[in-house]
Each structure stands twice: as structure tokens, then as C-alpha cells.
Amino acid sequence: MFALALQERILQLNSRLCLGLDPRPEKHRSFEDLEVHTLEVLEACADTVACVKPQLAFFEALGLPGMALLERVCAQARALGLPVILDGKRGDIGSTAEAYARAWLGGAHAGSALTVNPYLGFETLLPFVHEARAQGGAVFVLVRTSNPGSGDLQNLEAGPARVAERVAREVARLGLEEGEGPSSVGAVVGATRPDELAHYRALMPQATLLLPGLGAQGADPAALAPAFLPGGVGAVVSASRGIQYADPQLSVRAAQQAAEGFRQALNAALAD
Amino acid sequence: MFALALQERILQLNSRLCLGLDPRPEKHRSFEDLEVHTLEVLEACADTVACVKPQLAFFEALGLPGMALLERVCAQARALGLPVILDGKRGDIGSTAEAYARAWLGGAHAGSALTVNPYLGFETLLPFVHEARAQGGAVFVLVRTSNPGSGDLQNLEAGPARVAERVAREVARLGLEEGEGPSSVGAVVGATRPDELAHYRALMPQATLLLPGLGAQGADPAALAPAFLPGGVGAVVSASRGIQYADPQLSVRAAQQAAEGFRQALNAALAD
Numbered sequence: 001m002f003a004l005a006l007q008e009r010i011l012q013l014n015s016r017l018c019l020g021l022d023p024r025p026e027k028h029r030s031f032e033d034l035e036v037h038t039l040e041v042l043e044a045c046a047d048t049v050a051c052v053k054p055q056l057a058f059f060e061a062l063g064l065p066g067m068a069l070l071e072r073v074c075a076q077a078r079a080l081g082l083p084v085i086l087d088g089k090r091g092d093i094g095s096t097a098e099a100y101a102r103a104w105l106g107g108a109h110a111g112s113a114l115t116v117n118p119y120l121g122f123e124t125l126l127p128f129v130h131e132a133r134a135q136g137g138a139v140f141v142l143v144r145t146s147n148p149g150s151g152d153l154q155n156l157e158a159g160p161a162r163v164a165e166r167v168a169r170e171v172a173r174l175g176l177e178e179g180e181g182p183s184s185v186g187a188v189v190g191a192t193r194p195d196e197l198a199h200y201r202a203l204m205p206q207a208t209l210l211l212p213g214l215g216a217q218g219a220d221p222a223a224l225a226p227a228f229l230p231g232g233v234g235a236v237v238s239a240s241r242g243i244q245y246a247d248p249q250l251s252v253r254a255a256q257q258a259a260e261g262f263r264q265a266l267n268a269a270l271a272d
Numbered sequence: 273m274f275a276l277a278l279q280e281r282i283l284q285l286n287s288r289l290c291l292g293l294d295p296r297p298e299k300h301r302s303f304e305d306l307e308v309h310t311l312e313v314l315e316a317c318a319d320t321v322a323c324v325k326p327q328l329a330f331f332e333a334l335g336l337p338g339m340a341l342l343e344r345v346c347a348q349a350r351a352l353g354l355p356v357i358l359d360g361k362r363g364d365i366g367s368t369a370e371a372y373a374r375a376w377l378g379g380a381h382a383g384s385a386l387t388v389n390p391y392l393g394f395e396t397l398l399p400f401v402h403e404a405r406a407q408g409g410a411v412f413v414l415v416r417t418s419n420p421g422s423g424d425l426q427n428l429e430a431g432p433a434r435v436a437e438r439v440a441r442e443v444a445r446l447g448l449e450e451g452e453g454p455s456s457v458g459a460v461v462g463a464t465r466p467d468e469l470a471h472y473r474a475l476m477p478q479a480t481l482l483l484p485g486l487g488a489q490g491a492d493p494a495a496l497a498p499a500f501l502p503g504g505v506g507a508v509v510s511a512s513r514g515i516q517y518a519d520p521q522l523s524v525r526a527a528q529q530a531a532e533g534f535r536q537a538l539n540a541a542l543a544d
Contacts, residue, residue, distance in 0.1 A: 019472075022368065057364055057371035063379075065340050089364055091389060092329055093419035096294065099329035107335075108294075119391040119414060122422035142391060147365035149395035153435055158428035160481060163435065166425070216367075 002113050002138035003182035003208050005082045007233045010050045016232065016270075017263045018085065018210065019049040020240025021073060022058045023066075027245055031062065035069050037252070039076055041244050044256040048081040048263055050236050053210075056088040074109065084112040085210065089142060091117035093124050101131035105139075113138035115188060115210070116168055118154075122170045129174055138184045138208070142194035143167050144200060146190025146213035168203040175206035182234070183207055191237055201227055201234075209235040214262055215242020221265035225272065232270045237262075274385050274410035275454035277482050278355045279505045282322045288504065288542075289535045290357065290482065291321040292512025293345060294330045295338075299517055303334065307341050309524070311348055313516050316528040318352040320535055322508050325482075328360040346381065356384040357482065361414060363389035365396050373403035377411075385410035387460060387482070391425075394442045401446055401457055410456045410480070414437050416472060418462025418485035440475040447478035454506070463509055466495035471479055473499055473506075481507040486534055487514020493537035497544065504542045509534075 004241065008015055021038055028034040042052060052073075059070040077084045086109065090100040104114045105128065116128050116139050121221035128139045144154055144164045154164040161169070175183030183206040189197065201209065209227050213219035214237050227235040239262050247254030282288055300306040314324060324345075331342040349356045358381065362372040376386045377400065388400050388411050400411045403421040416426055416436045432470040433441070440459065447455030461469065463485035473481065481499050485491035486509050499507040511534050513535055519526030 019474050022371075024367075034297055055364075055368055055371075057375065059369045060375040061371040063375075064336065064343070067336055071336070089389070090329070090361070092327075092361055093417060093422075095328055096329045099294075099327075099333040103329065103332040103335075117361070117389050117435055119389050120361075120417050121419060121421035121424040121426070122282075123424075124419060128367075145365060145392050147393060147396060148394035150365075152393040152395075153391055153425070153438065154393070156428070156430035156435060156438070158430045158435070163425055163428060163430070166428070264403070 001136045001184065002083055002111060003184055003186065006051055006208060007182055007237065009083065010233050010236070013047065015048060015050045015051060015263045016228070016236050016266045017049045017259060018236040018238035019045050019052045019243055019259060020055060020238045021052060021244060022055040022240040023062070024058065024245070025062065026251065031065055037250055038069065038073060040252045041079065041255045042073060042076055044252045045243065045259045046082055048256060048259045049082070051083040051085055052077050053085040053238050055240065056086060068257065071108065074112070076126050085140065086112055086114045089115050089117050091120050091124060093120055097124050097127040101127045105131040105135055105137045110135040111137050113140055113186070115140045115142065117142050118167045132184045138186055140186040140188050140210045141167060141171050143171065143187040144189050144193060146192040146217055146219070150190065164177055165203065170205045171207050175204065181206065181262060186210060188212065191219035191224055192217055194220065194226070195212070197224065198226035202260060211235060211237045215239035221262065222269045224266065225269045230269060237266055273408045273456065274383060275456055275458065278323055278480060278508065279454055282353065282505050283518060285319065285322060285495065286539060287320060287322045287535045288500070288508050288538045289321045290508040290510035291317050291324045291515055291530060291531060292327060293324060293516060294327040294512040296330065296517065297334065299522065301339055307475045309522055310341065310516070312344060312524045313527045314345060314348055315352065316340035316524045317515065317531045318354055320528060323355040323357055324349050325357040325359050325510050327512065328358060343380065346384070357412065358384055358386045361387050361389050363396060365392055369396050371397040372389050373399045377403040377407055377409045382407040383409050385412055385458070387412045387414065389414050390439045391543070404456045408456055412458040412460050412482045413439060413443050415443065415459045416461045416465060416468060418464040418489055418491070422462065431472055437475065440472055442475045442542045443479050447476065453478065458482060461489035461499065463496055464489055466492065466498070469496065483509040487511035493534065494541045497540065497541045500542060509538055
């Protein structure tokens with residue numbers, strides 16, 4: 001089960017870092033170079049990171065060869081024992097949501113996690129949640145994102161709660177359906193908003209939190225301790241460009257060292 | 273430019289129908305049968321529908337062969353002169369949104385339209401809007417969706433306006449940036465909520481509206497006149513299963529006849 005497997009790796013490797021893979025063609029001389037570099041960075045970081053998060057947008061932007069590379073990345077991650085979070089932010093209604101769930105939480109992706117968007121309503125999360133539960137995977141529901149303008153809708157006050165708080169309560173409710181312990185329904189909460197972390201952590205006690213924003217987006221690892229549960233579990237923090245493209249010369253060793261630096265900075269924050 | 277090309281086709285063919293393509297493997301004996309049927313339905317309906325809307329979820333659920341089929345569908349639609357709305361409901365931040373925009377509004381998809389999700393904030397719509405404007409394409413922003421539970425977030429009252437109304441006002445603002453006339457920023461408003469159509473039509477006077485919900489979702493064509501602008505332009509109504517799978521025997525002629533029936537029902541509503 002994704003959430004438990006992730007928790008085990010967090011403790012085993014003493015790492016709360018999620019390796020984001022956003023392969024950017026403008027950084028490479030050819031598609032083949034991009035492919036090799038992406039797979040090498042994944043392998044080099046496998047013992048440093050708790051999980052890996054391929055960003056579907058960057059693979060889609062590479063066309064069919066990109067989608068084939070995504071499958072290779074996922075297969076290699078599975079072979080390395082790394083939990084995979086497919087960052088697709090999918091969301092749709094009825095049988096269309098079921099099709100997305102089959103695509104990214106079933107088949108070869110069984111046991112993986114998918115990020116999902118709640119704008120279409122809470123019922124539209126259910127096909128994803130049901131497939132994740134059936135396949136031992138997980139969903140991460142967008143609650144409060146890391147970008148500067150994320151408050152336009154998420155932070156609107158609607159009666160006694162903000163929009164994002166209502167989503168957080170639904171994440172908590174879905175978690176409770178599974179009994180105690182880590183739930184297959186996680187949440188995305190931006191690492192760039194440290195003042196809100198304790199609040200969202202408390203609203204969703206069983207959810208694994210995915211915190212994007214380390215590295216290029218400038219989140220401070222030292223401020224992220226409130227996102228974690230006692231024992232330093234229950235959350236992972238992702239960096240993408242800041243690892244794969246840490247070095248302008250694209251040294252894979254430099255990428256691994258950047259990951260190791262993030263890993264240690266996150267652990268130092270928890271030790272304080 | 274997408275919105276003008278669509279308007280021209282609406283008037284030329286006297287059709288406000290959008291052909292949704294949601295290829296379902298359980299309806300076919302093999303992937304090859306699904307492929308042939310999808311392309312034949314597209315060709316058979318080409319003179320009956322104003323545009324075509326492939327639902328990305330169903331192609332993704334078919335894996336790499338599905339993504340290759342999507343490209344064939346889009347190429348055939350272009351060859352037939354049909355405007356294409358890629359129904360992907362994408363949404364992400366910063367350079368990730370740019371990657372999605374390149375993937376689905378650039379390259380071979382230049383001049384096409386993409387459905388986008390506003391939950392991450394209005395700034396996150398801009399990479400899509402800018403790419404659509406640069407390539408002569410369009411975006412359709414999710415405003416008010418057709419599913420029963422769509423009100424969980426969209427209908428929340430946040431100060432003087434509902435969440436969906438705030439999104440509608442941003443769609444209108446982006447349209448105004450382009451001067452008068454049809455804008456490259458359209459909106460999705462469910463055909464299943466006829467009582468709200470006049471309101472959202474008035475909030476977004478320059479936006480082309482995409483109304484899903486005809487056929488399987490049960491929207492009544494007779495109630496949809498308020499979604500249109502004077503002259504019967506400014507909106508298209510989509511049906512998917514109700515066309516491609518109208519006939520249990522998968523007759524392509526029956527699919528074309530179902531499309532013709534929807535086309536006439538929509539025109540009758542406008543004539544009343």
C-alpha cells in the first residue's frame with residue numbers, strides 16, 4: 001500500500017525528499033541525451049530520496065517518445081523499489097474520471113499515486129480514490145498550491161471555511177473511511193507557505209502531504225517541520241529543477257549531491 | 273483563429289454540435305476495431321458537427337497506442353477542416369503549465385483548443401492563454417461543470433460572488449484584453465444546468481461556451497437557447513457516447529444519424 005510503503009522508506013533511508021523529474025528539452029542536445037540523463041539521475045538518487053515524482057506535463061510536451069520515456073522511468077523506479085507519484089493533476093467527471101484512474105492508477109501503474117484536482121466536486125475524486133484503494137496506490141488531492149496566485153480560489157472565504165479548507169476536510173473524511181493510520185488519500189500543500197502547514201497538517205491527520213516548492217521555487221527547508229507527523233513521517237518535500245538541473249554541466253553526481261543536500265536540510269529542520 | 277473558425281463553421285453548416293470522442297475499449301473486440309470505428313465516426317460526422325472534442329482520458333487509458341490514435345484523430349480532423357477541442361482539463365503552475373501549453377496548443381496542435389482547470393489560480397491560466405493566442409488556438413476554462421456534485425466548490429458563495437462567477441469574470445477580463453468579438457478564452461458551462469446559462473452567458477459576452485451534457489448526461493437541447501449569442505453563435509454543445517455509441521451494433525451510419533438528430537434539436541431550440 002503506497003502510504004505505508006512510503007512511510008517505511010522515509011524511515012529506512014531517513015529521507016523525506018521526493019525527486020521531481022521534469023525533463024526539459026532545452027537543457028539537452030538531443031532527446032536521447034535527455035532520456036539517458038533522466039534515467040541516470042533517477043538511478044543515482046535512488047538511495048537518497050523517499051520517492052520519485054515524474055511531472056506528466058514535461059513528458060507530454062515531448063510527444064509520443066516522451067510518453068514512452070515516462071513508462072521507462074516508472075518501470076525503472078519500480079525496479080529500484082521507489083514509490084512513484086505521477087504528477088498529472090487530473091480531474092474529470094464520471095466515466096471520464098474512471099478512465100484517468102485506469103490510465104494512471106491501474107495496469108502497469110498499480111500501486112502508484114496520482115495528483116488530482118478537486119475543482120469539479122468531491123464526487124469526482126471517488127473514481128480515483130476507489131482505484132487507488134483497489135490497487136494499493138494513492139491520490140494526492142490539490143489543497144493549497146505553492147504558486148504566488150494560488151489564493152484566487154483556494155483562499156476564498158466561503159462561509160466558515162476557506163475553499164482549500166473545505167477540500168482538506170473532504171480529504172480527512174475520505175481518510176477516516178479507511179480506519180486509523182496512513183490513508184491512501186493524501187494532499188498537496190505548497191512548501192512555500194510554511195505559516196499554513198501546521199493548520200493543514202491538523203486538518204488532515206491521516207493524509208500524507210506532498211509539499212512542492214523546494215529549490216527553484218525557493219521554499220526554506222528549515223520552516224517545514226510543522227508538515228510532519230511525530231516521528232518525522234507523513235510528508236515528503238519535492239524538488240525538481242534543483243536536483244536534475246542543479247549543475248549547468250548536467251553532472252549526474254552533482255544532481256545526487258543536490259538531493260543529498262536537500263535530504264540533510266530537511267532532516268536538520270526536523271531535528272531542531 | 274479558433275473562435276472565428278468555429279463561428280464560421282457554425283454558420284456554414286448550421287450546426288452547434290460538438291462531436292465528443294471517448295473511445296471505450298469494452299465496446300470493441302480489439303484495439304484495431306476501436307481505432308477504425310473512431311476514425312470512421314469522425315469522418316461520417318464531419319459535415320454534421322461544428323467541431324470535435326477528443327477526451328484525453330480515454331486515449332491515455334489506452335496507453336501508448338491510444339496516444340498515437342489521438343494524434344491520428346487530430347490529424348484527420350485537421351484534414352477534414354474540423355476545429356479540435358482537446359478535452360484534457362489541464363492545469364498546473366509556472367513552467368509546468370507552459371509545458372502543457374506547448375504539448376496541447378503548440379506544434380502539431382497549433383490552432384486547436386484545450387480545456388483548462390482554474391483551481392490553481394488565475395495566473396496559472398496565462399501560459400495557456402498566451403500559447404493559444406500565439407498559435408491561433410483557444411482555451412476553454414472550466415467554470416461550471418455538468419456533473420451533479422459540481423457545486424461543492426464552484427457554487428460556494430465567497431463574498432459577493434460564487435466561486436464559478438469569479439472564474440467567469442476572469443474569463444471575461446481575459447477576453448476584453450483581445451478587443452471586441454469572439455475571444456480565444458472560452459468557458460465550459462454544463463448543459464445540464466439550463467437555469468444558469470443566461471447568467472453565465474451574460475458574464476462572459478465574448479467567450480465561446482462549450483456545453484457538455486447532451487445524450488448520456490441527459491441535458492435537454494430545447495433548454496439551451498440562452499447559451500447562444502444573437503445569430504445562434506457563441507456556443508457549441510457536445511455529445512459523446514450518445515453519438516459514437518448510439519447504436520449497440522456500432523453502426524457508423526447510426527452514429528451520423530444520432531449527430532444529425534442532435535444538430536436539428538439544437539437548431540429547433542434556437543428557432544423557437
